Amino acid sequence: xMYANLVDLEDFIFQLKQLGIEVAPNANVEQVKAQLTQWxxxxxxxxxxxxxxxxxxxxxxxxxxxxxxxxxxx
Numbered sequence: 001x002m003y004a005n006l007v008d009l010e011d012f013i014f015q016l017k018q019l020g021i022e023v024a025p026n027a028n029v030e031q032v033k034a035q036l037t038q039w040x041x042x043x044x045x046x047x048x049x050x051x052x053x054x055x056x057x058x059x060x061x062x063x064x065x066x067x068x069x070x071x072x073x074x
Contacts, residue, residue, distance in 0.1 A: 005061060005062040005063060006062065006063050006064075006065060007058050007062045007063065007064045007065060007068055008065050008067070008068065009027075009028075009029060009032065009065075009067055009068055010025075011068075012032070012058075012068045012071060012072075013025060013027060013032060015054055015058065016032070016035075016036065018054075019047065019050055019051060019054065020047075021035065021036065021039045022035070023035050023036075029067050029071070032071060033070075033071060033074075036071060036074055037074070040074060051074075055072040055073075055074075058072060059072055
C-alpha cells in the first residue's frame with residue numbers, strides 16, 4: 001500500500017491559519033499569495049521564522065502540489 005501526504009491549497013491555507021494568518025477558506029492562489037505577502041511585510045522575526053519552519057517541514061515531509069510550491073518559497 002502506498003501512502004502519500006499531499007499538500008494542496010486547502011491544506012496550505014489551513015497551515016497558514018495555524019500561524020494566525022487570515023485567509024478565506026475558498027481563496028484562490030493569487031488571493032493567498034497577496035495575503036501572505038501582506039502578512040510577511042508586517043510579521044515579526046519570530047513569525048517569519050515560524051512560517052519558514054512550516055514551509056521547510058511541508059517541503060520535506062509531504063508532496064506539495066505545484067500550485068502551492070511557489071507560496072512555500074516566499
